[in-house]
Amino acid sequence: MRILLASIATLSFAACASVPANVAMAQSADMLIRNVTVIDPDGRTSTPVQDVYILDGRIVEIADSGSSGRVAEQVTEGEGRYLIPGLMDMHAHTSFRPVHQPSLTLMLANGVTGVREMGSDCVDPEGIAMCIGEMRDAHAQIVAGEIVGPRMLELSSSKIDSNRPDDANAVQAAYRPISAEDAEVTIAFMQERGADFLKTGDEFRPEAFATFARVATEQDMRFGGHVPPYLSVADVANMGMTSIEHARDLPLDCSTYGSEFRAGVLAALSGERESFPNRMEMAARSRDTFDETICAGQIEAMRANGTYYVPTHLTREMDYRAGDEDYRNDPRFDYIMAMQQRFWFQDMDRTAERLGPIRSDLEDFFNLGLRTTGLAHAAGVQIMAGTDANDTMVFPGFSLHDELRHLVAAGLSPMDALRAATSVPAAYLGRESDFGGVSEGRMADLILLRADPLADIGNTREIEAVFFGGRLHDRAALDAMLAEVRAWVADADASMAAQADD
Template sequence: MMALAMAGAPVEGDVLISDVTVIDPASETVTAGRDILIDEGRIVAIAPHGEGDLEAARVIDAAGHFVIPGLNDMHSHASFAPIHLSSLKLMHANGVTGVREMGSDCKDEGSIGMCLDAMRVSREQIANGELVGPKLLELSSAKIGMRRAPTKDPVELFYEPSSAEEARASVTFMRSRGAEILKISQEWTPEGFTAFMDAANEADVRVGGHIPMWTSTADAARMGVTSIEHARDLPMDCAAVGAEMRDQLKRKLSGEDLPWPDRRSIPGRAVAEHDAALCEEQVRAMAESGTYYVPTHLTREMDYRAVEDEYRNDPRMAYVPAMQQRHWNRDLDRTAQAPPELIEDLEDFYHLGLRTTKIAHDAGVKVLVGTDANDTMVFPGFSVHDEIANLVEAGLTPMQALAAATTVPADYFGRDDMGGVSEGMVADLVLLSASPIDDIANTTSIEAVIQDGRVSDRATLDALLDEVKAFAAGSGTDE
């Protein structure tokens, strides 16, 4: 950071954003007519317009414009090798300056999924300005879950342990690889998951993902799961069907001669049997345990909208290469085969998910914006704005929804130098032409993205979008 100026001398920096309205979710304030000076990647001064004697090599006239902190996608999948670079470009072009990558490793070198070493190379290149994209703030393991039959493959057993002993060894192995959060699947025995979580807690390593099918949201929180992903478990656990289904699964896994639960009945029953008292118990456990919630409402939206031509023909498909579109269309076709009554239940379940997110937020649960980027119909970068809008639809204020993409991620990472707009903060900012406080859709009115003090103006962002569109229309392989 630059040294303090001598008395009477101007304060100098690299970039000056002049006469802007500052929207700061960290302080929940909106302040008009401010000059922001950036130097060496940090905000070094904020002053009333024209009163701070601030100078910079580059001045951005931001009169009539608004600045917010850079946005974070806290459940992203940009680690597919063929679309890695294009995904990063789309994120940057949409004001995403940080991501938590929830699938940053692979079991086999050379697979379509990138391994941690390759992701760390990208992280360094982004930090050095050699690669366009958001900061890779946290890199997860590949998905970890139990298998019923033992494996003799010495690597597979770490990703799919079949005993409590192997589950504990999995934690050690993933830590040795450098995984910063351990991503879990739903497939666990009670004994195996308890051993895994005990080892993870002892190692002080984060755990997040799909909680075991027999474990309630509250129990997973109490066991130390750092973040619960997707608006699926919590809405179910806010009804009697949740405990009933989980008990049946637990008994089935213990060897009782029972049928598997009818999973198709769960969305309709969760809606019909919603119980405020049960919900209060679940969210209280999350809040008391400090468990973060990443509802990724977009994934539940796909469940019921797969039948809609308008949804499937989203114009943003122009940024998705043919090979990915084929994968998405297969998923859409499969989902659309559900009977009409189930599709209606899934739509109601999506809206129940929004309501339970609001219940959780109001109870003190820390809600994070995450998208599941590159999952079916989840467009990297663009969908961060969709998910922020979903939080407003759920009942959060625009400022609270912005906080879920800015200050709450900063809290998750234990960072006091990101997620806000104040002196000393890292200069990750998005300049908007309209206020998202007036209309949350205005988060898309992006005029410039500033990351670590480096400015991408509208022309630069448009060029990135054009590059991705050309890539998607061409070979479908990043170069």
């Protein structure tokens, strides 16, 4: 799928002032966003009546409106508007070939200008997952303006754990270490592969994970993802885990049941116990045995070790809402091809059937996840907004705004929710000079909003324009992107139906 490149150069939705030929030599900016309220999450400021000048894809000056002597080639009126940094989705999956380009387009159309891709490599080059070289090529095309999408700010390995098939080839074995020696081979393989971040899965044998964590830390390689079920949040934070994903481990470990559950898993793995703990009990027992003192200790380990937290509350929302008709009738399905919808509905059907009897427990567990995220934030843990985009009922681009709403429900202020999608990710990436704020010298990845997100975080949806590296996509261009994805979905579905008929 290809967005018309003309949309990248679309003129301002409000006003465009051309510079007369006799003063062309005096131009000192490519673009001016005039008389706008600048919201800078990095500095926690909101400053009205500002002029923002952009040159060569970066902000070169911010000044009181009308006070600068600069001349701009293109002018966008910002009166009554709010300018924020582009948003970053720090847990996304765009590397599935059938949905790769539509996902990228939906993200940019929704103001997502950067992603941390959590499955950027292929174990099988002939499979559905793109390989890391292809993902780097896609990023280069995005930056060059050849295709539409967000910057791929960090590319992870595919999931690494010990779930190795008996007939595994060398590459499969590298992704599935089952011993301490294997784990050392895995780290060397991933270094050669060029992954920015190593993603861990659940099924990791204790001896393999211990060595993996030690060697990755020694080699200064970031790793994180799923917490092995025999370790707590505090355990993996102390082992050097860079980020913990999904709001399921912290709520568990904030209860007295957490240590019982973890010990039971370890006993089952070692053969001291015949069966594993019943996961169906986890939600209720975590809720019923929540202990704020225990929780404080788990959170302190995260804070002390600089472990980032990406709770993806949307994934726990699906657990308890899988059978709800209003949840299943989301109008955003217009942007999701039928094949993907089938997978999502199959997942929801299985979830609703298997977990239906404990639906209220799962809703309570979701709310406990919100509560513990709020406690972690209050204690100084760095929270990043991530969605698990393309997982069941997580709509690329759109759902980041849903997650921001969940973060505010967790107790973050609207400013801190914005920071979770802007300045905190920039710090995690070590890219504070480029991203995460609206200030001089930073990349001009920006969103112009029609309403104040500090008054209501839902206003991040009120997008009037997106600036990407200084390229303007006005509302008409963004709507054209959305329309093109809808058309692509319709064409793909028609083609699949025709093939099925044949």
